Amino acid sequence: MSVTLIRPVSQLFDLCGHGKPQFCKLDDHNHCNHEDDNILCGTIGLKGCLNHNDKAFVKAYKSNCMKLSCKVCLDRVCKAKAMKATKRIEVFKMPDERFNKVRHVMISPPPELNFDRDYKTIKEFAIKSLKKVHAGTSRSMGGVLIVHPFRTDHCGLYKRIGLHFHFIGYVNVDKAKVSKLYAKKEIPIIKDLGERFSTFKTIRYALNHCGVAREDAVKKYKTLTWLGCLSYNKKIECRVCKIKIDDCVCNYRDNECPECQMPLRKLNYYGKMSLSRIKDKGEWIKDEKLIQHLFQNYPSDSC
Numbered sequence: 001m002s003v004t005l006i007r008p009v010s011q012l013f014d015l016c017g018h019g020k021p022q023f024c025k026l027d028d029h030n031h032c033n034h035e036d037d038n039i040l041c042g043t044i045g046l047k048g049c050l051n052h053n054d055k056a057f058v059k060a061y062k063s064n065c066m067k068l069s070c071k072v073c074l075d076r077v078c079k080a081k082a083m084k085a086t087k088r089i090e091v092f093k094m095p096d097e098r099f100n101k102v103r104h105v106m107i108s109p110p111p112e113l114n115f116d117r118d119y120k121t122i123k124e125f126a127i128k129s130l131k132k133v134h135a136g137t138s139r140s141m142g143g144v145l146i147v148h149p150f151r152t153d154h155c156g157l158y159k160r161i162g163l164h165f166h167f168i169g170y171v172n173v174d175k176a177k178v179s180k181l182y183a184k185k186e187i188p189i190i191k192d193l194g195e196r197f198s199t200f201k202t203i204r205y206a207l208n209h210c211g212v213a214r215e216d217a218v219k220k221y222k223t224l225t226w227l228g229c230l231s232y233n234k235k236i237e238c239r240v241c242k243i244k245i246d247d248c249v250c251n252y253r254d255n256e257c258p259e260c261q262m263p264l265r266k267l268n269y270y271g272k273m274s275l276s277r278i279k280d281k282g283e284w285i286k287d288e289k290l291i292q293h294l295f296q297n298y299p300s301d302s303c
Helices: 074-090 119-132 175-183 199-207 250-255 288-292
Strands: 013-015 044-049 056-062 102-108 142-152 158-170 189-195 211-213 224-228 265-269 283-285 294-296
Touching: 013 142, 074 142, 074 158, 074 199, 074 224, 102 119, 102 199, 119 142, 119 158, 119 175, 142 199, 142 211, 158 199, 175 189, 288 294
Parallel strands: none
Antiparallel strands: 013 211, 044 056, 044 265, 056 283, 102 158, 102 189, 142 158, 142 224, 265 294
Protein backbone atom coordinates (compact mmCIF):
# COMPACT_ATOMS: atom_id res chain seq x y z
CA MET A 1 0.00 0.00 0.00
CA SER A 2 1.52 3.30 -1.08
CA VAL A 3 1.00 6.54 0.82
CA THR A 4 1.04 9.87 -1.02
CA LEU A 5 2.15 12.86 0.99
CA ILE A 6 0.53 16.13 -0.03
CA ARG A 7 2.81 19.11 0.28
CA PRO A 8 1.02 22.21 1.62
CA VAL A 9 1.18 25.43 -0.39
CA SER A 10 2.98 27.14 2.50
CA GLN A 11 6.01 24.96 1.82
CA LEU A 12 6.56 26.81 -1.45
CA PHE A 13 7.87 29.66 0.71
CA ASP A 14 10.59 30.17 3.27
CA LEU A 15 10.43 32.66 6.09
CA CYS A 16 12.29 35.85 5.21
CA GLY A 17 15.79 36.19 6.62
CA HIS A 18 16.60 32.47 6.44
CA GLY A 19 18.68 32.54 3.27
CA LYS A 20 22.38 32.88 2.58
CA PRO A 21 24.10 36.25 2.12
CA GLN A 22 25.65 37.33 -1.14
CA PHE A 23 29.31 36.52 -1.73
CA CYS A 24 31.87 38.69 -3.47
CA LYS A 25 32.79 38.34 -7.12
CA LEU A 26 36.50 37.52 -7.18
CA ASP A 27 38.81 38.92 -9.81
CA ASP A 28 41.24 36.95 -12.01
CA HIS A 29 43.66 36.57 -9.09
CA ASN A 30 40.97 35.34 -6.64
CA HIS A 31 41.28 38.65 -4.83
CA CYS A 32 38.58 40.31 -2.79
CA ASN A 33 38.51 43.54 -0.78
CA HIS A 34 36.77 41.89 2.19
CA GLU A 35 38.10 39.44 4.77
CA ASP A 36 34.97 37.87 6.30
CA ASP A 37 34.81 34.69 4.16
CA ASN A 38 34.25 36.83 1.06
CA ILE A 39 30.77 37.80 2.28
CA LEU A 40 29.66 41.03 0.61
CA CYS A 41 26.42 41.66 2.50
CA GLY A 42 26.78 43.95 5.50
CA THR A 43 30.35 45.00 4.75
CA ILE A 44 31.11 48.68 5.28
CA GLY A 45 32.28 50.63 2.26
CA LEU A 46 32.91 54.23 1.29
CA LYS A 47 31.53 56.43 -1.44
CA GLY A 48 32.11 60.06 -2.11
CA CYS A 49 33.17 62.87 -4.42
CA LEU A 50 36.83 63.66 -5.18
CA ASN A 51 36.14 66.48 -7.64
CA HIS A 52 37.35 69.19 -5.25
CA ASN A 53 40.92 70.46 -4.86
CA ASP A 54 41.40 70.83 -1.12
CA LYS A 55 38.64 68.61 0.28
CA ALA A 56 36.59 65.46 -0.33
CA PHE A 57 33.05 64.50 0.56
CA VAL A 58 32.91 60.95 1.95
CA LYS A 59 30.10 58.87 3.46
CA ALA A 60 29.93 55.31 4.75
CA TYR A 61 27.44 52.66 3.60
CA LYS A 62 26.71 48.97 4.10
CA SER A 63 26.53 46.61 1.13
CA ASN A 64 23.00 45.41 0.53
CA CYS A 65 21.82 42.62 -1.80
CA MET A 66 18.18 43.84 -1.61
CA LYS A 67 16.87 40.29 -1.04
CA LEU A 68 14.30 39.54 1.65
CA SER A 69 15.76 36.05 1.99
CA CYS A 70 19.16 37.35 3.16
CA LYS A 71 19.66 37.02 6.93
CA VAL A 72 22.25 39.82 6.97
CA CYS A 73 20.39 42.43 4.92
CA LEU A 74 16.81 41.69 6.04
CA ASP A 75 16.33 44.75 8.25
CA ARG A 76 17.73 47.17 5.66
CA VAL A 77 15.80 45.51 2.82
CA CYS A 78 12.53 45.74 4.77
CA LYS A 79 13.19 49.42 5.39
CA ALA A 80 14.04 50.14 1.74
CA LYS A 81 11.05 48.24 0.32
CA ALA A 82 8.71 49.79 2.91
CA MET A 83 9.88 53.29 1.96
CA LYS A 84 9.33 52.56 -1.74
CA ALA A 85 5.87 51.06 -1.14
CA THR A 86 4.87 53.91 1.18
CA LYS A 87 5.73 56.49 -1.47
CA ARG A 88 3.69 54.64 -4.10
CA ILE A 89 0.66 54.52 -1.78
CA GLU A 90 0.81 58.06 -0.41
CA VAL A 91 1.59 59.76 -3.73
CA PHE A 92 -1.69 58.46 -5.16
CA LYS A 93 -4.57 60.90 -4.78
CA MET A 94 -7.88 59.12 -4.26
CA PRO A 95 -10.70 60.91 -6.16
CA ASP A 96 -13.14 60.36 -3.28
CA GLU A 97 -11.93 61.73 0.07
CA ARG A 98 -13.99 59.11 1.92
CA PHE A 99 -11.62 56.39 0.73
CA ASN A 100 -8.41 58.42 1.03
CA LYS A 101 -7.30 56.57 4.17
CA VAL A 102 -4.69 53.83 4.35
CA ARG A 103 -5.99 50.73 6.12
CA HIS A 104 -4.55 47.38 7.17
CA VAL A 105 -6.62 44.28 6.35
CA MET A 106 -5.77 40.62 7.04
CA ILE A 107 -7.19 37.87 4.83
CA SER A 108 -7.01 34.28 6.15
CA PRO A 109 -8.11 31.55 3.72
CA PRO A 110 -9.31 28.23 5.25
CA PRO A 111 -6.39 25.97 6.28
CA GLU A 112 -7.66 23.07 4.17
CA LEU A 113 -7.02 25.08 1.00
CA ASN A 114 -3.31 24.69 1.72
CA PHE A 115 -3.60 21.04 0.71
CA ASP A 116 -6.14 20.90 -2.12
CA ARG A 117 -5.54 24.19 -4.01
CA ASP A 118 -2.52 25.74 -5.69
CA TYR A 119 -1.12 29.08 -4.55
CA LYS A 120 -2.37 31.06 -7.55
CA THR A 121 -5.95 29.92 -6.93
CA ILE A 122 -5.75 30.79 -3.22
CA LYS A 123 -4.36 34.26 -3.90
CA GLU A 124 -7.00 35.02 -6.53
CA PHE A 125 -9.68 33.85 -4.07
CA ALA A 126 -8.30 36.23 -1.41
CA ILE A 127 -8.21 39.20 -3.83
CA LYS A 128 -11.72 38.58 -5.18
CA SER A 129 -13.05 38.25 -1.62
CA LEU A 130 -11.53 41.59 -0.64
CA LYS A 131 -13.13 43.25 -3.67
CA LYS A 132 -16.52 41.78 -2.73
CA VAL A 133 -16.55 43.38 0.72
CA HIS A 134 -15.21 46.74 -0.48
CA ALA A 135 -17.88 49.43 -0.15
CA GLY A 136 -16.97 51.38 -3.24
CA THR A 137 -15.93 51.13 -6.88
CA SER A 138 -12.83 49.43 -8.23
CA ARG A 139 -11.23 52.86 -8.71
CA SER A 140 -11.38 53.51 -4.96
CA MET A 141 -9.44 50.40 -3.94
CA GLY A 142 -5.75 49.67 -4.30
CA GLY A 143 -2.67 48.71 -2.35
CA VAL A 144 -0.08 46.02 -1.75
CA LEU A 145 -0.78 42.39 -0.82
CA ILE A 146 1.97 40.64 1.19
CA VAL A 147 2.03 36.87 1.58
CA HIS A 148 2.61 35.22 4.97
CA PRO A 149 2.93 31.40 4.80
CA PHE A 150 3.34 30.74 8.53
CA ARG A 151 1.83 31.69 11.87
CA THR A 152 3.35 31.68 15.34
CA ASP A 153 3.35 28.48 17.39
CA HIS A 154 3.14 28.18 21.18
CA CYS A 155 6.79 29.29 21.43
CA GLY A 156 6.24 32.45 19.37
CA LEU A 157 8.13 31.08 16.35
CA TYR A 158 6.83 31.31 12.80
CA LYS A 159 6.67 27.56 12.14
CA ARG A 160 2.95 26.73 12.16
CA ILE A 161 1.43 26.34 8.68
CA GLY A 162 -1.15 29.03 8.07
CA LEU A 163 -1.15 30.82 4.74
CA HIS A 164 -2.66 34.32 4.98
CA PHE A 165 -2.24 37.75 3.42
CA HIS A 166 -1.78 41.30 4.68
CA PHE A 167 -3.24 44.11 2.60
CA ILE A 168 -2.09 47.69 3.17
CA GLY A 169 -3.69 50.39 1.10
CA TYR A 170 -6.96 52.06 0.22
CA VAL A 171 -10.05 49.98 0.98
CA ASN A 172 -13.35 50.47 2.79
CA VAL A 173 -14.43 47.15 4.29
CA ASP A 174 -18.16 46.75 4.79
CA LYS A 175 -18.33 44.73 8.02
CA ALA A 176 -22.00 43.84 7.52
CA LYS A 177 -21.21 42.40 4.10
CA VAL A 178 -18.26 40.48 5.59
CA SER A 179 -20.51 38.79 8.18
CA LYS A 180 -23.15 37.97 5.59
CA LEU A 181 -20.80 36.49 2.97
CA TYR A 182 -18.72 34.63 5.55
CA ALA A 183 -21.85 32.96 6.94
CA LYS A 184 -22.56 31.72 3.42
CA LYS A 185 -18.93 30.50 3.15
CA GLU A 186 -18.37 32.65 0.08
CA ILE A 187 -15.33 34.46 1.51
CA PRO A 188 -12.53 33.61 3.97
CA ILE A 189 -11.92 35.38 7.27
CA ILE A 190 -11.36 39.09 6.55
CA LYS A 191 -10.32 41.27 9.47
CA ASP A 192 -10.10 45.04 9.15
CA LEU A 193 -7.34 46.20 11.50
CA GLY A 194 -8.28 49.82 11.03
CA GLU A 195 -6.70 53.00 9.73
CA ARG A 196 -2.92 53.21 9.81
CA PHE A 197 -1.22 56.27 11.27
CA SER A 198 2.15 55.17 9.84
CA THR A 199 2.03 53.41 6.49
CA PHE A 200 5.79 52.89 6.55
CA LYS A 201 5.84 51.12 9.93
CA THR A 202 2.91 48.91 8.97
CA ILE A 203 4.52 47.71 5.74
CA ARG A 204 7.87 47.25 7.47
CA TYR A 205 6.19 45.12 10.15
CA ALA A 206 4.45 43.00 7.51
CA LEU A 207 7.73 42.44 5.65
CA ASN A 208 9.63 41.42 8.80
CA HIS A 209 7.94 37.99 8.82
CA CYS A 210 6.75 37.60 5.23
CA GLY A 211 7.31 34.65 2.92
CA VAL A 212 9.86 34.45 0.12
CA ALA A 213 9.96 31.87 -2.65
CA ARG A 214 12.18 28.89 -1.92
CA GLU A 215 15.39 28.73 -3.91
CA ASP A 216 14.62 25.18 -5.08
CA ALA A 217 11.03 26.03 -6.11
CA VAL A 218 10.13 25.18 -9.70
CA LYS A 219 7.91 28.26 -9.97
CA LYS A 220 8.70 31.25 -7.78
CA TYR A 221 5.99 33.62 -6.61
CA LYS A 222 6.38 37.25 -5.62
CA THR A 223 6.16 38.38 -2.02
CA LEU A 224 4.47 41.69 -2.87
CA THR A 225 1.53 42.02 -5.26
CA TRP A 226 0.15 45.42 -6.21
CA LEU A 227 -3.52 45.47 -7.12
CA GLY A 228 -6.43 47.77 -7.90
CA CYS A 229 -5.77 51.44 -8.62
CA LEU A 230 -2.13 50.98 -7.52
CA SER A 231 -1.27 48.01 -9.73
CA TYR A 232 1.81 48.23 -11.93
CA ASN A 233 -0.20 48.76 -15.12
CA LYS A 234 -1.44 52.08 -13.72
CA LYS A 235 0.56 55.22 -14.43
CA ILE A 236 1.28 56.93 -11.11
CA GLU A 237 3.33 60.14 -11.19
CA CYS A 238 5.40 61.74 -8.45
CA ARG A 239 3.88 65.00 -7.23
CA VAL A 240 7.31 66.67 -7.10
CA CYS A 241 9.16 65.70 -10.29
CA LYS A 242 6.01 64.77 -12.30
CA ILE A 243 7.48 61.55 -13.71
CA LYS A 244 6.52 57.90 -13.22
CA ILE A 245 6.90 56.91 -9.58
CA ASP A 246 9.20 53.94 -10.41
CA ASP A 247 11.57 56.30 -12.26
CA CYS A 248 11.35 59.07 -9.67
CA VAL A 249 14.71 60.61 -8.73
CA CYS A 250 13.52 62.59 -5.71
CA ASN A 251 14.90 60.02 -3.28
CA TYR A 252 18.35 59.91 -4.88
CA ARG A 253 19.54 63.27 -3.58
CA ASP A 254 21.35 61.39 -0.78
CA ASN A 255 23.59 59.88 -3.46
CA GLU A 256 24.76 63.27 -4.74
CA CYS A 257 27.55 65.58 -3.65
CA PRO A 258 25.97 68.42 -1.65
CA GLU A 259 28.18 70.99 -3.40
CA CYS A 260 28.57 69.98 -7.05
CA GLN A 261 25.51 67.64 -7.25
CA MET A 262 27.57 64.97 -9.01
CA PRO A 263 26.73 61.30 -8.27
CA LEU A 264 28.80 59.76 -5.46
CA ARG A 265 31.21 57.03 -6.55
CA LYS A 266 32.53 54.04 -4.63
CA LEU A 267 35.91 54.71 -3.06
CA ASN A 268 38.82 52.51 -2.02
CA TYR A 269 41.07 53.52 0.87
CA TYR A 270 44.61 52.16 1.04
CA GLY A 271 45.91 54.12 4.01
CA LYS A 272 46.54 53.03 7.59
CA MET A 273 44.29 55.53 9.34
CA SER A 274 40.97 54.34 10.76
CA LEU A 275 37.89 55.49 8.88
CA SER A 276 35.41 54.24 11.48
CA ARG A 277 34.55 57.84 12.33
CA ILE A 278 33.05 58.41 8.87
CA LYS A 279 29.29 58.78 9.26
CA ASP A 280 26.63 57.33 6.98
CA LYS A 281 25.22 60.83 6.49
CA GLY A 282 28.53 61.94 5.00
CA GLU A 283 31.08 64.59 5.91
CA TRP A 284 33.75 66.80 4.37
CA ILE A 285 37.37 65.70 4.84
CA LYS A 286 40.22 68.21 4.58
CA ASP A 287 43.08 66.01 5.79
CA GLU A 288 45.51 65.88 2.83
CA LYS A 289 47.17 62.62 3.99
CA LEU A 290 43.81 60.88 4.15
CA ILE A 291 42.62 62.24 0.81
CA GLN A 292 45.84 61.05 -0.90
CA HIS A 293 44.91 57.43 -0.05
CA LEU A 294 41.37 57.65 -1.41
CA PHE A 295 40.83 56.32 -4.93
CA GLN A 296 37.70 56.11 -7.02
CA ASN A 297 36.53 52.56 -7.67
CA TYR A 298 35.39 52.09 -11.25
CA PRO A 299 32.90 49.30 -12.13
CA SER A 300 34.48 45.91 -12.71
CA ASP A 301 33.74 42.19 -12.37
CA SER A 302 35.20 42.07 -8.86
CA CYS A 303 33.61 43.49 -5.72
